[in-house]
């Protein structure tokens with residue numbers, strides 16, 4: 001039985017700082033428990049403000065030992081790291097560079113590889129090496145940060161695609177109906193093994209899909225990719241701003 005998600009609604013303006021405080025606390029817990037913080041970052045536009053809040057030099061250096069953090073990625077577009085749509089490029093500019101994170105602490109997906117399948121397999125090997133687990137064990141990350149698309153996709157797991165059925169591979173190739181078509185993505189198997197999954201969703205354009213995921217009414221709602229994120233035994237947290245939460249029944 002999956003635990004009910006922990007839904008947290010922050011004021012429209014304060015969601016980045018509220019999420020940064022929560023993420024730092026989760027990081028400190030992981031470092032206390034396991035000596036390091038295995039964090040998979042999400043992409044798209046929403047997390048950029050979060051990364052900028054995390055990189056605030058005054059607070060972050062006192063409250064979080066970022067040099068005990070291992071930065072991974074939940075997904076990446078099949079572009080070079082310098083491409084404007086690169087999730088790694090966005091995180092490098094908004095988080096890694098301002099915090100002076102040593103390159104060895106960041107494990108990006110090779111979006112520039114002309115063979116996405118090979119890039120996915122390479123990242124899977126890298127993930128196992130970093131976490132220290134061998135097949136068939138599935139690595140357990142401390143925190144997977146996720147966003148939500150208006151169609152219910154998360155990471156690069158899109159509705160109605162075979163990526164949702166992948167039960168063996170940790171990393172696979174996704175195909176997006178919009179924007180950069182080819183993507184590299186963690187699969188549900190490794191996502192659902194995380195100790196904590198944190199969805200960060202903001203803005204009124206996401207209100208309807210948030211309601212479909214968190215207050216499903218149909219089988220189609222329950223089959224959406226983000227609805228299949230059901231960590232066991234980990235915890236599921238949804239951080240919403242008021243606009244994104246505005247169609248929830250109890251809101």
Ligand code: 6PG
Nearest residue numbers: 043044045046147148149154155
């Ligand atoms: C990506 C993300 C993707 C994103 C959603 C929401 O690579 O695009 O991993 O899953 O989180 O599409 O994107 P926005 O934050 O831009 O709305």
